[in-house]
Amino acid sequence: MAAQIPLQNDSDFRSTGPSETEIVHFDNVGLRYGTDREVLSNISFTLFSSRFYFLTGASGAGKTSLLKLLYLAQRPSRGGIRMFGRDVITLPRDKLPAFRRRMGVVFQDFRLVDHLSAFDNVALPLRVSGVREADLREPVSDMLEWVGLAHRAEARPATLSGGEQQRVAIARAVIGRPEILIADEPTGNVDPEMAVKLMRLFEALNRLGTTVVVATHDVHLLRKVPESLIMRLSKGMLADPTGALRYPPRREGIRGAAG
C-alpha cells in the first residue's frame, strides 16, 4: 500500500520548518438553525497553514455544522470568520467561489453527482477551475488509481458501494491540491486498512502544505496521525484538549498514545 501518492509537486514544506501563517480564524462564532437554540456557541480558534487537525465530538455535537461554516455553505448567526486573511462575513457573494476553489471538501454524505461517472465526479473541481480536458485526464486517472477505483472509472455513483463512493468523494476533494482540505467523517464507510491508506494520502497532502481538518468520532483514527492537533466539540462548545487552538500550539498531543 506504499504506492506513490499521485500529487505532482513534491517539495517538502515541513523541511522549511513549520509555517505559522494563519489560514482560518473564528471569533466568538455562534450558529443557530432557524429560531432553535444555538447548535454552536462562542466558537473561537485559529487554524494555521500546513497543520493537521482533527475535530472530534459525539454525534450531534456540531462537527458538521462547524465544517459547513468553514467551507462557506452556511453563514454564522453571529461572530466573525476570517479565511485566507479576508473577512468572509462581509465579502460579497460573487467573491466566495474563488475562496471555495482554494478548499477541498469531503462531505459526510459524499454528494457525488448522480448522473456523472466516477471519473467525471473527480474531474469536476478541475473543470470548474477551467483546466483543459487534455490536462485533466492523467491526474484524474492517477487519482482514481490511487484510491483503487481505476477499474470503476466509468461507473455511476449509484452502482458503487458506500466505501467506493467515499473514495470517489475523497479523490474529488484532493484532486485540485487545495490549500485546505476539510473532511467530514472521511473514513466512515471504509475498512480499517483503507482508512489508514486514506490518512496517508491526507498526510502526504499535508506535507505538501495543505492544511487538513478531519471531523471524526473514530478515536483510533486520531492515533494514525501522530502529528495531528485535536479540537473537541461538546454540545456546541469547543474544548482544547491538546492546546491546538492556543498560539503557539503545543505539539505533543496524542503522540505515543497509539498502541
Added chain:
Amino acid sequence: MLWVIAIMVMLTVVAAAGALALSNMVSAARADVSGSATLQIVEPDPQQRAAQAEAAQGVLAADRAVAGFRAVPEEEIAELLEPWLGTGENSEAVPLPAIIDVEMRSGVQNADYERLETALQEVAPDARIDAQSEWLAPVLSALSALKWMAFALIALLASVSAAAVWLASRNALGGNRATVEIVHLLGGSDDQIARIFQRSILIDAAVGGLLGFVAGILIISSLAAQFAALQSGMVAGGSLSAIDWLSIALVPLFAVGIAVYTARMTVLSSLRKSL
C-alpha cells in the same frame, strides 16, 4: 421537456399558419369585391332593354366614381344562366337581363352609389346597381371575425406554450438541484452553473423545436394540398407570403429562447438563496 416543446411548437406553427392564411384570404376577398358593382336591367322587351343599357352606359361613362365598365355579352349571360334555364332554343321564352360589370374607383362611398342610382333612374328606369361588397358583407364580416378569433387563439396558444416551456425547463432543473448545489460548493460561479444548464436545455429545446416545426410544416402542407384541390378562388387568396413563413419560422426560435431564459433564471434564483 423535449416533447413538450415539440408539441407546443407544432400546435403553434399550425395555428399561426391557419390564422395567417385566413387573414390573407379575407384581405384578398375584400380587395376583390370592394371596387366591383353589377348593373342589371331586367326588361322583357329586347329593344327597350338594349336602349336602356345603351343609356346606362352613357351615365356610367360620365360618372366620376366609375373607373371602367364592361357590358357582359349575351352569350356569356346565357352561359352563366344555363344551369338554371337549360340550353339555347327557348332563350326567347325567358328574357335575359342585360348585365354590366362596373369597376368603381377606389374609395367609393355610399353617396356615389346613390347619385349613380338617381342618374340611372332617369335614363334607364329598369336598371338596378348593386355593390358586390353589399351582398358579400355578411360573409366578409364572418370571415373577419374568424380571423380575429384565430389570432386570439394563437395568442392564447403562444402564452400556454410559453408557460409549458417555462414549467418544463423548471422541472428539468428540479431534478438537478443537487448538482447545482455541489458545483456551487466546489466553487462554481453562478454564471458558470447557469451556463451548464442553459447548454443542456438549449440542446433539448432545439431538438424539440425542430421536431415540432417539421411536424407543423408537414401538417400545413398536407392541409394546403387538400385546400388547393378545391380549386376555389378564395382559397388561392389564402396562400402564405414570405413574411408569413418567416414569422412561422420564428415560433421554434421563440420557444428555444424562452426555455434557455427560464433555465438561466431558475438556476440563478435558486443559487441566490444559498450563500
